Amino acid sequence: MSQQEPIETDIIIIGAGPVGLFTVFEAGLLKLRCHLIDALPQPGGQLTEIYPKKPIYDIPGFPDILAGDLINNLMQQAQPFKPGFTLGERAESIETIENNRFKVTTDMGTVHIAPNIAIAGGLGCFEPRKPPIQNIKDFENKGIDYIIKDPEKFRNKKVVIAGGGDSALDWTIFLKDVAAEVTIIHRRTQFRGHPDSVQKVMDMDASGAIQLIVNSEVTHLKGDTDNQHLTSVGIATDGIEDLRWLDCDYFLPLFGLSPKLGPIADWGLNIDKAAIEVNTFDYSTNVPGIYAIGDAITGPMLAHKAEDEGMAVAEILAGQAGHVNYDVIPGVIYTHPEVATVGQTEEQLKEAGRAYKAGKFSFMGNGRAKANFAADGFVKILADATTDRILGAHIIGPMAGDLIHEVCVAMEFGAAAEDLARTCHAHPTYSEAVREAALACGDGAIHS
Numbered sequence: 063m064s065q066q067e068p069i070e071t072d073i074i075i076i077g078a079g080p081v082g083l084f085t086v087f088e089a090g091l092l093k094l095r096c097h098l099i100d101a102l103p104q105p106g107g108q109l110t111e112i113y114p115k116k117p118i119y120d121i122p123g124f125p126d127i128l129a130g131d132l133i134n135n136l137m138q139q140a141q142p143f144k145p146g147f148t149l150g151e152r153a154e155s156i157e158t159i160e161n162n163r164f165k166v167t168t169d170m171g172t173v174h175i176a177p178n179i180a181i182a183g184g185l186g187c188f189e190p191r192k193p194p195i196q197n198i199k200d201f202e203n204k205g206i207d208y209i210i211k212d213p214e215k216f217r218n219k220k221v222v223i224a225g226g227g228d229s230a231l232d233w234t235i236f237l238k239d240v241a242a243e244v245t246i247i248h249r250r251t252q253f254r255g256h257p258d259s260v261q262k263v264m265d266m267d268a269s270g271a272i273q274l275i276v277n278s279e280v281t282h283l284k285g286d287t288d289n290q291h292l293t294s295v296g297i298a299t300d301g302i303e304d305l306r307w308l309d310c311d312y313f314l315p316l317f318g319l320s321p322k323l324g325p326i327a328d329w330g331l332n333i334d335k336a337a338i339e340v341n342t343f344d345y346s347t348n349v350p351g352i353y354a355i356g357d358a359i360t361g362p363m364l365a366h367k368a369e370d371e372g373m374a375v376a377e378i379l380a381g382q383a384g385h386v387n388y389d390v391i392p393g394v395i396y397t398h399p400e401v402a403t404v405g406q407t408e409e410q411l412k413e414a415g416r417a418y419k420a421g422k423f424s425f426m427g428n429g430r431a432k433a434n435f436a437a438d439g440f441v442k443i444l445a446d447a448t449t450d451r452i453l454g455a456h457i458i459g460p461m462a463g464d465l466i467h468e469v470c471v472a473m474e475f476g477a478a479a480e481d482l483a484r485t486c487h488a489h490p491t492y493s494e495a496v497r498e499a500a501l502a503c504g505d506g507a508i509h510s
């Protein structure tokens with residue numbers, strides 16, 4: 063149990079993913095102090111844990127940015143407001159105490175006190191997928207690790223790794239130069255990891271630098287006296303329990319992480335299909351004083367939607383008017399050509415029985431697209447049949463992920479298709495295709 067004094071703050075944020083970090087910044091601007099709790103040993107949520115090297119294209123101000131770099135930037139942005147962090151600990155229990163405050167205690171016994179809680183817990187705590195070995199719990203932290211925090215721990219030790227994905231392959235390659243012996247065991251002969259990593263592991267096996275055992279699984283574990291530490295693993299090949307025993311100091315089952323809402327599910331909050339129910343007017347849950355945002359609630363699981371909710375909840379807690387317009391959340395698919403969408407589709411409008419008009423314009427009629435040999439695709443704008451108000455837009459084509467935002471701004475202002483059609487657009491630009499689609503909702507496009 064932790065012996066330290068309780069940590070007191072204005073908002074306890076559960077989850078140090080992008081939403082939690084952005085909430086710190088917004089709350090800081092409004093003079094509210096925040097303390098973040100995260101079960102992972104580092105901040106960043108899914109971005110640092112699952113895809114730190116993946117480029118993200120929908121962050122304002124960056125044409126593209128690696129997920130890990132975005133988290134570094136969010137940390138720098140939050141830093142002037144001096145947020146507190148409790149990392150590597152899971153928020154476990156909650157209690158209401160005097161003066162309408164909450165006491166949140168972690169699995170390590172650290173106590174936090176605040177009048178408000180913002181749950182930015184995403185899909186939940188990332189927990190390792192464990193192999194079904196009967197006595198596996200006996201050796202957790204006594205020779206079995208599911209997450210590698212400090213590779214130095216394995217220096218000059220005998221290590222057995224299980225798994226066929228990038229994590230298992232990457233750590234095999236890395237630990238070859240650290241550990242005394244590395245063995246990787248995989249259930250199949252095909253691997254899920256990057257072909258280059260698979261080849262490296264095959265070559266290392268061929269040269270004797272590591273040992274690769276395929277079509278096999280670790281099914282049994284043995285320890286020293288009183289099971290104080292793991293000493294060997296029992297391996298079954300081709301599903302036959304004719305065990306082959308291998309001496310080892312550490313066994314690392316690296317089968318990935320899966321998110322679980324975990325203890326938050328027992329906090330008396332209304333939950334529908336793993337999503338915490340909130341009133342999206344103010345992000346309040348059914349428990350007064352507890353708010354939830356981001357992937358933890360319903361709606362598209364997108365970082366930009368989640369960050370807007372972080373901004374809104376910080377403003378609401380500071381007594382201001384925060385708001386997210388869920389009718390205008392853009393979605394982008396970064397293919398070639400790009401696909402971007404906002405608002406309603408024709409199918410949704412038909413289903414709702416709403417009379418609409420559709421204005422469509424092909425990039426074949428757009429000068430800049432033709433000059434750039436990028437004329438595949440079109441812009442479609444959907445508008446109310448009577449009022450002409452824009453209800454949705456769908457774009458396939460060059461820079462679709464950027465062009466969509468002209469329509470988003472128009473929708474935020476409740477614009478009619480005619481408003482876009484009458485707006486002067488520079489020539490030659492891709493954005494002229496948006497104007498032409500808006501014109502097609504009325505008297506017709508000029509260049510079709």
Ligand SMILES: Cc1cc2nc3c(=O)[nH]c(=O)nc-3n(C[C@H](O)[C@H](O)[C@H](O)COP(=O)(O)OP(=O)(O)OC[C@H]3O[C@@H](n4cnc5c(N)ncnc54)[C@H](O)[C@@H]3O)c2cc1C
Nearest residue numbers: 077079081100101107108153183184186187356357364365
């Ligand atoms: C492969 C992949 C690619 C993606 N690419 C994009 C993209 O290009 N653009 C985009 O907009 N979105 C993308 N997303 C979605 C985006 O990552 C999520 O929308 C975003 O991470 C949600 O942020 P969050 O802060 O709500 O949750 P998370 O990032 O999930 O963070 C939640 C944090 O809360 C912690 N936590 C939960 N419960 C507890 C507890 N009880 N105690 C302590 N800690 C707890 C978790 O450990 C976690 O660190 C992608 C997702 C994936 C998986």
